[in-house]
Amino acid sequence: MYFLGIDLGSSSVKLSVLDADKGRCIASVTAPDFEMEIKAPKFGWAEQDPELWWQYTKDGIAKLASKYQVDLSKIKGIGIAYQMHGLVLTDEALNPVRPAIIWCDSRAAVLGAQSYLQIGETHCQETLLGSPGNFTASKLKWVKENQPEILEEAAYMMLPGDFIAAKLSGVAQISTSGLSEGTLWNFKEGRLATEIMEQMEIPSELVPEIVPNFGEQATISAAIAEELGFSKDVKITYRGGDQPNNALSLNVLKPGEIATTAGTSAVIYAVSDQDNYDQQNRINTFLHVNNTPEEKRNGVMVCINGSGICYQWLRKIMSVSGTSLIDYEKLNGLAAATSAGAKDLRFYPFGNGVERIFNNKNVTSGIQNLNFNIHQSAEVVRAACEGIVFAMNFGFDVMKSVGASGSLVKAGKANLFLSPVFREIFVNTTDTALELYNTSGAEGAARGAAFGYGYYKSYEEAFENLECLERIEPTAALTNQYKEIYNNWKHHINTEL
Numbered sequence: 210m211y212f213l214g215i216d217l218g219s220s221s222v223k224l225s226v227l228d229a230d231k232g233r234c235i236a237s238v239t240a241p242d243f244e245m246e247i248k249a250p251k252f253g254w255a256e257q258d259p260e261l262w263w264q265y266t267k268d269g270i271a272k273l274a275s276k277y278q279v280d281l282s283k284i285k286g287i288g289i290a291y292q293m294h295g296l297v298l299t300d301e302a303l304n305p306v307r308p309a310i311i312w313c314d315s316r317a318a319v320l321g322a323q324s325y326l327q328i329g330e331t332h333c334q335e336t337l338l339g340s341p342g343n344f345t346a347s348k349l350k351w352v353k354e355n356q357p358e359i360l361e362e363a364a365y366m367m368l369p370g371d372f373i374a375a376k377l378s379g380v381a382q383i384s385t386s387g388l389s390e391g392t393l394w395n396f397k398e399g400r401l402a403t404e405i406m407e408q409m410e411i412p413s414e415l416v417p418e419i420v421p422n423f424g425e426q427a428t429i430s431a432a433i434a435e436e437l438g439f440s441k442d443v444k445i446t447y448r449g450g451d452q453p454n455n456a457l458s459l460n461v462l463k464p465g466e467i468a469t470t471a472g473t474s475a476v477i478y479a480v481s482d483q484d485n486y487d488q489q490n491r492i493n494t495f496l497h498v499n500n501t502p503e504e505k506r507n508g509v510m511v512c513i514n515g516s517g518i519c520y521q522w523l524r525k526i527m528s529v530s531g532t533s534l535i536d537y538e539k540l541n542g543l544a545a546a547t548s549a550g551a552k553d554l555r556f557y558p559f560g561n562g563v564e565r566i567f568n569n570k571n572v573t574s575g576i577q578n579l580n581f582n583i584h585q586s587a588e589v590v591r592a593a594c595e596g597i598v599f600a601m602n603f604g605f606d607v608m609k610s611v612g613a614s615g616s617l618v619k620a621g622k623a624n625l626f627l628s629p630v631f632r633e634i635f636v637n638t639t640d641t642a643l644e645l646y647n648t649s650g651a652e653g654a655a656r657g658a659a660f661g662y663g664y665y666k667s668y669e670e671a672f673e674n675l676e677c678l679e680r681i682e683p684t685a686a687l688t689n690q691y692k693e694i695y696n697n698w699k700h701h702i703n704t705e706l
Contacts, residue, residue: 210664211235211283213270214655217262217291217369218451219311219473220244224269226279227655229664232674234652236277240269248308253315253571255562256308259297262369263376270437281438287377287429288447288658290454290650291370293390296348298363298415303375306362310348311369313474313514313562318569320354321347325490328408336402337392338486338494338507341409343562343569345391350409366415370448378427378445381417386496388419390450396484396494399502422449422498423661446661449498451650452478453508458653459619459646460672462499462506467618467641471625474561475516475601479509479613491566491607498657499668509613511604514561515574516597517624523593527586541628544594547587549634549687550694553578554588555701556596566604577701591630598634599698605639619644622678637687638695645679 210230216223221244225237245265248256273279294312299305310316324347325333325340333340341347345368353360365381368390375381388394388401393416395402406413420426426445434441449457456468456478464482469475482505485494497506520540528534560574576592608614618635622645625631636643656671665671 210285211279212655212658212662212664213284213287214651214653214658215266215269215287215289215373216451216454216650216654217266217289217373219247219257219292219313222262222265222269223649223651224266224273225649225651225655226273226284227652227659229659234655236273236279237649237651238269238272238276240265240272247311247313251316253562255311255314257311259305259309259369259372262373266373267437274438282440284439284443285664286444286446286658286662288654288656288661289370289374289445290449290451290654291368291373293368293450293452294344295369296345296352297367297369297372298352298359299365299367299372299375299381300362301364303365303379303381305372307352307356307359309369309372310351314348315343315563315571317347317351318343318563318571320350322569324350324409328405334486334488336395336397337405338396338484339392340490341392341405342490342493342565346393346405346409346411349411349415353410363415365417367417368450370450371417374427374445374448377429377433379430379433380427382420382426383417384420384422384448386422386449386453386498386500388416389496394496423447423657425661444662447654447657449654449657450495452476452510452512453495453498454650454653454657455621456480456508457498457657458621458648458650460668460675461619462497462668464506465615467615469601469618469620471516471597471631472623473517475513475597475625477511477601477605477608477618479608479615481507481509481613483507483612485509485611485613487607487611490568492604492611493565509608509611511601511608512565513558513597513600513604514564515558518561519558519574519593519597520625523590537627540590541630543587543590544628544630547591549690551588551592551595552583554584554592555698556589556592557701558593558596558600566600566607594625594628594631595634595694596698597625598631598638599695601635602638602695603699603702615641617642617644619646621646621648623649632681633687634691636681636683637691640683640688642683643681644677645681647676647678
């Protein structure tokens with residue numbers, strides 16, 4: 210029995226097929242072969258075409274069959290992970306009425322801050338566990354105020370993964386955790402935050418059917434089943450935002466457990482059984498995918514926008530003299546070719562939209578102490594790796610201050626965690642052990658689908674075959690060294706921001 214996991218990112222769509230009988234992934238593909246474009250019609254905007262997401266999802270499914278000879282008729286359930294906080298507006302026929310406003314779009318940050326004051330800081334913190342910020346609700350308000358004719362066309366608001374599910378099934382739905390990602394969930398009473406919608410003048414009829422993260426949500430349509438080569442009884446049985454899903458992929462489900470990732474953005478995500486919030490709104494709390502009315506499970510999250518995208522930028526600018534881009538292994542090698550501290554070069558990896566750890570300020574990137582006679586490409590790359598981790602740790606310190614902490618962090622061995630230098634910087638700056646696993650968001654979504662379908666009867670069974678590849682411990686000497694480097698880096702943050 211097979212289960213399909215779809216992981217919709219802002220760079221690509223990844224798909225994995227889980228053979229549930231054997232408990233292992235049998236095929237994984239990515240579509241398209243190039244990175245998806247993010248359009249910025251104006252400064253601070255970030256948009257994508259939802260129909261392209263759907264086309265790449267179909268291309269990936271076709272590639273699973275053609276490249277790996279996956280028998281698609283054996284697929285019984287589908288799980289969907291997706292880029293968080295986006296806004297997709299569709300008409301009744303599920304056709305988008307405008308491009309999706311994605312997670313790193315900054316246009317609604319001012320409106321979110323205004324709503325925070327109008328609704329009341331205390332009420333927002335106690336109800337939403339934070340500010341509407343730059344999340345989906347604020348993006349909806351922006352459309353209402355700036356494109357009212359488009360909102361008139363819209364029948365449904367959804368998050369990116371909900372749109373893919375709707376294209377598969379023909380049914381518009383949204384999950385409880387998805388509503389919390391959009392600051393549309395009342396944590397105090399465990400329901401849709403209708404009073405927040407009223408105060409922000411967002412029509413409640415835009416919210417589609419609300420479904421739990423796990424379970425039989427919808428059956429794919431007969432026409433789509435025939436088009437894609439599926440059987441007609443395939444169910445959508447799981448959906449979750451990319452960071453809660455990353456935690457699920459790593460079997461991070463209990464209070465005190467922590468997951469991290471360093472893809473396009475860098476995230477530390479801790480599971481809690483408390484309604485944690487920070488009065489300065491530097492971190493965010495959402496419903497975790499395994500939250501139930503009987504057992505509270507929240508995800509407390511710090512997000513740094515400029516992580517992998519910073520590394521991608523370095524790759525591009527260091528490749529200008531060649532005909533093709535240098536590979537990331539080359540960058541990792543450069544970072545290893547110089548010492549900790551990068552000869553006092555400091556890199557501030559911001560510049561990909563408003564930063565949550567600075568309460569949605571539009572903070573730009575920067576390099577400090579650059580000396581043309583001392584610093585070469587190795588120091589620039591090393592300083593970037595250190596800056597990314599230092600920014601993560603800055604947020605991690607805030608998480609600890611509200612009671613979300615632990616001594617072990619789990620990550621997939623992917624993206625920046627492929628770099629030994631990055632891993633060294635991470636464990637010794639955060640002073641936590643790091644476990645690396647051979648998994649991915651798409652595989653996690655497939656396991657989530659198998660659990661939601663009922664094939665696996667417990668989370669323990671679903672993750673029985675999850676393999677820890679490596680455990681890395683901090684060392685006292687390096688921890689002390691990186692603490693000093695981090696404090697010097699942080700001094701500029703404290704004085705300037």
